[in-house]
Amino acid sequence: MKSHESSRAADVAVEIFNRAIFPGGLTEKTAWLGIYQTLLWLEEVPFKETKLLPHIIDSDKLRPAMGKGLGSVDFSGAWPVRALALAEYFSQKVGFSVSELPSKIGRLYEHPNWHGRQRQNPLGIGFVALVAHCLRLFVPNNWQFITEQPANKIFPDIKMTGRSKEPRIDIVGKHNGVLRVIISCKWSVRHDRLGDVSTECTVYKSEALRNRLRLSYFLVTNEYDPARLSKILDDTCLDGTIHVHKPAVTEVCKLDGRLSRLLDLSDFFGVISKLQ
Numbered sequence: 001m002k003s004h005e006s007s008r009a010a011d012v013a014v015e016i017f018n019r020a021i022f023p024g025g026l027t028e029k030t031a032w033l034g035i036y037q038t039l040l041w042l043e044e045v046p047f048k049e050t051k052l053l054p055h056i057i058d059s060d061k062l063r064p065a066m067g068k069g070l071g072s073v074d075f076s077g078a079w080p081v082r083a084l085a086l087a088e089y090f091s092q093k094v095g096f097s098v099s100e101l102p103s104k105i106g107r108l109y110e111h112p113n114w115h116g117r118q119r120q121n122p123l124g125i126g127f128v129a130l131v132a133h134c135l136r137l138f139v140p141n142n143w144q145f146i147t148e149q150p151a152n153k154i155f156p157d158i159k160m161t162g163r164s165k166e167p168r169i170d171i172v173g174k175h176n177g178v179l180r181v182i183i184s185c186k187w188s189v190r191h192d193r194l195g196d197v198s199t200e201c202t203v204y205k206s207e208a209l210r211n212r213l214r215l216s217y218f219l220v221t222n223e224y225d226p227a228r229l230s231k232i233l234d235d236t237c238l239d240g241t242i243h244v245h246k247p248a249v250t251e252v253c254k255l256d257g258r259l260s261r262l263l264d265l266s267d268f269f270g271v272i273s274k275l276q
Contacts, residue, residue, distance in 0.1 A: 006125050008113060010126065010147070011129075012111050012113065012126075013038055013108055013122070013126030013127075013129045013130055014130065014133050016037070016111075017133065020034035020037040021037065021095065021104075023093070026137075028134075028138050028265075028266040028270075031138070031266065032266075033094055034130070035222075036244070037094070038107055038126060039106065039108060039130070039187065040105045040106060040222075041054075041105065041106035041109060041119065042054060042102060042106065045062065045063055052101065052102060053083035054086050054087050054101075056079075056082065056086060056248075056253075057082075057224050057225060061079040082252070082253040082254075085252050085253065086253065089252045090105075090248075123187055127222075128148065128171060131171060131185050131220050132171050135173070135183075135272065138269040139272050139273050140273055142176050143272065144173070147171055148170065151169055151204075155211070158203065158207050159203075160200075160203055167200075169184075169204075170185040171183035173272065175276070179208070179213055180214065181217075181218065182200075182204050182217050182218075183218050183219075184201075184217070185219075185220045185221075186223070187221065187222045187223075188222060189232065194232065197219055197232060198235050198237060201217040204217060205217060205237065218239055218240045219238055219240075219241045220244070220268070221242070221243060221244070222243065222244045224249055226259060229259050230258055230259070233259070233261050240263050240268070242262070242267075243262045243265065246265075
């Protein structure tokens with residue numbers, strides 16, 4: 001996606017977020033509702049009895065098994081049940097029926113610029129933009145949050161191994177003009193890219209240490225897969241793994257035992273505010 005398209009995707013994501021439904025008003029606790037209305041989408045389950053499920057896991061895991069009756073579908077599998085529970089929970093929180101979900105979420109992808117196109121680019125850009133937007137709203141103004149920064153602009157001598165020849169940092173956080181935080185934003189974390197987070201964290205912290213800077217590194221994600229999240233949570237380099245809405249994982253999807261160490265996005269703003 002070209003730079004002007006990237007900027008437009010970010011702007012549109014923020015515009016949609018600002019127009020989202022926030023019962024009781026937009027606060028740290030309700031910001032996730034706007035993120036989901038903007039970026040979460042429904043997956044069409046291609047069976048005779050078609051249903052739309054929130055895309056919270058790889059598509060193959062969302063597909064239910066065929067039922068015993070002719071043409072019937074068994075939605076009792078773990079991930080279809082979790083997705084249906086999330087649909088009901090989210091609808092209740094925003095105040096509309098589950099049947100209204102298709103017109104209420106994933107609104108970025110209905111914008112004329114991206115309707116019918118792959119979600120990958122606007123999703124990634126939109127997610128970074130919304131996390132930065134919320135940080136600017138809920139963290140004191142002696143903090144500055146800059147998106148999509150070339151890594152060599154922040155650390156001129158950096159040597160980063162990986163897929164990208166010109167790595168970019170999703171969000172750079174500066175406190176009173178001094179670099180203090182790097183935030184990686186990944187809506188989901190592919191199993192073959194789990195190591196990327198660890199590599200980035202290690203390299204950026206090493207560069208910061210060479211420059212006598214105290215740097216914190218955080219990951220913000222909407223990943224639901226417990227195995228992937230557990231691996232990230234076990235990485236001691238990271239200062240925190242933040243979920244868009246932790247209760248959706250730990251309470252609605254009942255994955256609390258494995259993922260209680262996640263931070264909720266609403267708590268993350270306070271964590272950043274306390275960094276000096």
